[in-house]
Amino acid sequence: MKPTVVIVGAGFGGLRAARALRRAPVEVVLVDRHNYHLFQPLLYQVATAGLEPEQIARPVRAILRRQTNADFRLADVTGLDVGRRELATDSGPVHYDYLVLAVGGETNFFGLDSVRRHGFALKDLPDALGIRHQVLRSFERAVLEPDADRRRALLTFVVVGGGPTGVEMAGALSELIRLVLARDYPRLNIKDVRILLLEAADRLLGGFPPRLSEAAARTLWRKMVEVRHGAAVADYDGAAVRLRSGEVIPAGTLVWAAGAAAVSLTGRLGLPTGRQGRVAVEPTLQVRGHPEVFVIGDAAYLEHDGQPLPMMAPVAIQQAVTAADNITRLARGEAPRAFRYRDPGTLATIGRNAAVAHIRGIAFTGFPAWVVWLVVHLIQIIGFRNKLFVLLNWAWDYFFYERASRLITTP
Amino acid sequence: MKPTVVIVGAGFGGLRAARALRRAPVEVVLVDRHNYHLFQPLLYQVATAGLEPEQIARPVRAILRRQTNADFRLADVTGLDVGRRELATDSGPVHYDYLVLAVGGETNFFGLDSVRRHGFALKDLPDALGIRHQVLRSFERAVLEPDADRRRALLTFVVVGGGPTGVEMAGALSELIRLVLARDYPRLNIKDVRILLLEAADRLLGGFPPRLSEAAARTLWRKMVEVRHGAAVADYDGAAVRLRSGEVIPAGTLVWAAGAAAVSLTGRLGLPTGRQGRVAVEPTLQVRGHPEVFVIGDAAYLEHDGQPLPMMAPVAIQQAVTAADNITRLARGEAPRAFRYRDPGTLATIGRNAAVAHIRGIAFTGFPAWVVWLVVHLIQIIGFRNKLFVLLNWAWDYFFYERASRLITTP
Numbered sequence: 061m062k063p064t065v066v067i068v069g070a071g072f073g074g075l076r077a078a079r080a081l082r083r084a085p086v087e088v089v090l091v092d093r094h095n096y097h098l099f100q101p102l103l104y105q106v107a108t109a110g111l112e113p114e115q116i117a118r119p120v121r122a123i124l125r126r127q128t129n130a131d132f133r134l135a136d137v138t139g140l141d142v143g144r145r146e147l148a149t150d151s152g153p154v155h156y157d158y159l160v161l162a163v164g165g166e167t168n169f170f171g172l173d174s175v176r177r178h179g180f181a182l183k184d185l186p187d188a189l190g191i192r193h194q195v196l197r198s199f200e201r202a203v204l205e206p207d208a209d210r211r212r213a214l215l216t217f218v219v220v221g222g223g224p225t226g227v228e229m230a231g232a233l234s235e236l237i238r239l240v241l242a243r244d245y246p247r248l249n250i251k252d253v254r255i256l257l258l259e260a261a262d263r264l265l266g267g268f269p270p271r272l273s274e275a276a277a278r279t280l281w282r283k284m285v286e287v288r289h290g291a292a293v294a295d296y297d298g299a300a301v302r303l304r305s306g307e308v309i310p311a312g313t314l315v316w317a318a319g320a321a322a323v324s325l326t327g328r329l330g331l332p333t334g335r336q337g338r339v340a341v342e343p344t345l346q347v348r349g350h351p352e353v354f355v356i357g358d359a360a361y362l363e364h365d366g367q368p369l370p371m372m373a374p375v376a377i378q379q380a381v382t383a384a385d386n387i388t389r390l391a392r393g394e395a396p397r398a399f400r401y402r403d404p405g406t407l408a409t410i411g412r413n414a415a416v417a418h419i420r421g422i423a424f425t426g427f428p429a430w431v432v433w434l435v436v437h438l439i440q441i442i443g444f445r446n447k448l449f450v451l452l453n454w455a456w457d458y459f460f461y462e463r464a465s466r467l468i469t470t471p
Numbered sequence: 472m473k474p475t476v477v478i479v480g481a482g483f484g485g486l487r488a489a490r491a492l493r494r495a496p497v498e499v500v501l502v503d504r505h506n507y508h509l510f511q512p513l514l515y516q517v518a519t520a521g522l523e524p525e526q527i528a529r530p531v532r533a534i535l536r537r538q539t540n541a542d543f544r545l546a547d548v549t550g551l552d553v554g555r556r557e558l559a560t561d562s563g564p565v566h567y568d569y570l571v572l573a574v575g576g577e578t579n580f581f582g583l584d585s586v587r588r589h590g591f592a593l594k595d596l597p598d599a600l601g602i603r604h605q606v607l608r609s610f611e612r613a614v615l616e617p618d619a620d621r622r623r624a625l626l627t628f629v630v631v632g633g634g635p636t637g638v639e640m641a642g643a644l645s646e647l648i649r650l651v652l653a654r655d656y657p658r659l660n661i662k663d664v665r666i667l668l669l670e671a672a673d674r675l676l677g678g679f680p681p682r683l684s685e686a687a688a689r690t691l692w693r694k695m696v697e698v699r700h701g702a703a704v705a706d707y708d709g710a711a712v713r714l715r716s717g718e719v720i721p722a723g724t725l726v727w728a729a730g731a732a733a734v735s736l737t738g739r740l741g742l743p744t745g746r747q748g749r750v751a752v753e754p755t756l757q758v759r760g761h762p763e764v765f766v767i768g769d770a771a772y773l774e775h776d777g778q779p780l781p782m783m784a785p786v787a788i789q790q791a792v793t794a795a796d797n798i799t800r801l802a803r804g805e806a807p808r809a810f811r812y813r814d815p816g817t818l819a820t821i822g823r824n825a826a827v828a829h830i831r832g833i834a835f836t837g838f839p840a841w842v843v844w845l846v847v848h849l850i851q852i853i854g855f856r857n858k859l860f861v862l863l864n865w866a867w868d869y870f871f872y873e874r875a876s877r878l879i880t881t882p
Contacts, residue, residue, distance in 0.1 A: 094879065095611065095878065095879045096877075096878045113878060114523055114875050114876045114878055117878050119655070119878060121655040122877065125655065131658070134611040134879075151615050152615070185878075186880065186881075189880075200506065200545040204544070243536060244533065244536065245532070247542070445867060445875060446875075449860070449863070449875075452859075452863075462856070464525050464857075464860075465525045466506070466533065467505075467506065467507045467524060467525055467528050467596075468505065468506045468545075469524060469596050
């Protein structure tokens with residue numbers, strides 16, 4: 061009887077782990093509460109009407125179709141019994157011989173309950189569609205609003221967090237509004253629109269070299285995004301943002317991209333969580349005392365050169381390969397190996413022809429960085445059909461200053 | 472001061488009326504509760520994962536961008552005061568000098584409340600996405616269901632109504648399941664799947680020549696759709712369909728395409744409704760006693776050769792042109808003209824290479840009819856981008872036996 065490897069989470073880590081085990085003498089069961097793998101780095105483009113959900117997502121069953129030793133199970137994991145080696149799910153228990161937890165992160169609101177209630181996160185497809193509908197609906201409301209102050213508040217969009225997600229979101233939102241919606245609403249005064257990017261620290265893109273942070277901020281200003289440093293949100297009631305400084309900004313929409321994702325599932329599963337709510341793992345990615353349980357990606361806490369590994373796709377993907385390899389070694393009776401991270405570089409785009417890149421120690425910006433960004437992301441999207449449709453969409457929007465997806469499809 | 476023409480409904484009729492008035496000396500206000508025009512004839516392809524919502528819909532503001540005398544208003548019409556010439560909407564009153572009601576139809580459940588509660592209609596994008604998610608979720612549930620009878624019930628899909636919508640829906644559902652999902656779920660026995668098409672009359676496609684009805688039924692049988700004539704639904708509780716004959720069919724999914732749409736908005740607006748819940752209009756499409764109010768499309772009742780005009784897009788489009796023309800004539804002090812219907816023919820597709828067509832008295836089937844169907848529908852979709860993406864999707868699915876949109880995106 062082949063051992064069963066249960067992988068929880070069909071994100072970058074979980075999916076790569078399943079694929080890495082395709083020739084191993086094991087049965088793989090991939091569990092996720094969604095039936096698709098999501099290409100999260102482009103989620104902000106769904107939120108800003110540039111791409112459609114199905115272009116950045118692919119059904120897990122379609123991906124695993126040809127992998128004969130893998131099965132998919134649509135289920136929400138609710139508990140873990142490490143003694144009996146059994147997961148509890150909403151569709152019954154699932155037994156494992158080896159377990160890979162690749163459950164990813166959740167949005168961290170740092171205890172700001174008012175922001176959680178009235179603001180928008182950007183973690184999943186429903187989040188992204190929610191933001192898209194909110195932006196479009198704000199314009200429809202504004203065009204009928206006779207009161208000038210209320211109209212300006214409806215047209216004020218606050219993005220919180222100056223990491224890659226916040227920077228990309230603010231840039232894309234500015235282009236959606238100034239290049240596309242401005243033409244849809246000729247009766248609205250475009251000067252009533254405000255887009256703010258709030259960052260608590262004193263520079264954007266903290267993980268990048270300072271030169272790139274400066275370039276990103278300059279590009280955003282050129283796109284008429286108000287970039288605010290040292291601006292920490294204290295409260296948001298759906299109508300106005302209050303900063304810790306006491307400043308009040310009337311704004312109908314707040315998007316929370318203030319990074320550092322925390323993981324709650326691993327906590328609920330009874331595993332010991334450490335810094336950032338992540339599970340501290342051995343260098344082999346195993347949980348101490350449970351060599352058959354692996355944790356990878358955002359959910360795992362491991363240090364690299366004295367720093368916690370960032371919550372980013374490349375880490376999850378590389379750890380998935382190590383975890384799969386270690387499971388194969390354990391099944392053969394060999395000793396597992398330690399994980400080693402190779403930094404592939406970082407990229408962030410800010411809009412048309414504008415991006416910042418830091419690859420192998422070289423920092424560059426502008427059009428070259430933007431082309432690198434395009435190519436790297438196109439390559440990573442799973443499935444030729446998705447690649448084709450994303451490329452066509454990008455080309456169309458680039459040349460015609462358009463966005464296809466301006467439908468409000470929820471009540 | 473130019474007179475204001477208010478058009479309610481951005482479907483085929485309302486949109487065409489707005490465009491037909493683009494050079495008339497009037498101000499046009501188009502009101503709809505959605506911000507998009509929907510190409511309803513392809514809605515069943517959204518329901519069966521072949522196309523995405525944004526490929527068959529286009530924002531009204533994008534369509535009207537270059538029409539300087541037209542404005543759009545996102546609003547739900549709640550009342551009509553013909554004396555004061557004013558519409559009540561959820562975003563305030565709207566005054567008109569001329570009114571065009573192009574409000575379309577609603578699904579008629581013929582008083583079957585249980586079907587309304589547990590079945591799926593197919594009238595709007597949320598309906599279509601609801602059906603898509605239901606089909607995919609039924610397969611996910613079935614793969615985990617140990618009880619054979621319950622599994623078969625989950626995999627039984629009943630389509631009610633043998634008109635074009637029901638025929639196209641049943642054919643597309645069969646292809647989705649037998650060509651695509653069968654490969655996604657290798658552990659399911661495809662013999663557990665049942666697709667039924669229930670028609671109360673003794674033939675499908677009542678409006679077509681009998682020869683085409685036979686051809687459609689034969690094609691559906693070849694796609695393993697059980698076609699039942701003389702089968703009238705009495706009740707559906709979400710688990711089993713009860714027919715008037717007493718027969719009980721356990722089925723987890725029921726799609727209600729039993730045609731004849733009834734209109735309730737016109738009733739609520741206080742206009743006198745006649746047969747099929749439609750507003751009886753003069754041959755000039757005016758409401759008797761209110762020459763400034765026009766009703767067109769599904770909402771209007773008018774006879775042609777002694778028969779009520781069908782509730783179909785060509786009728787609405789032709790009436791829109793007449794109504795717009797008559798408004799221009801009234802504004803100039805001329806007499807309005809009577810509407811004359813020219814039948815452009817009818818088409819229905821049943822799947823790959825299969826369709827039936829009846830054009831200018833010539834009935835034909837199979838591959839030629841299918842090609843005509845493809846071309847006619849591609850031409851009618853608004854916007855070159857949508858045409859391109861629909862064509863690419865069709866080509867891909869045709870050659871690779873695939874469906875891109877197999878994501879379950881609602882909880």
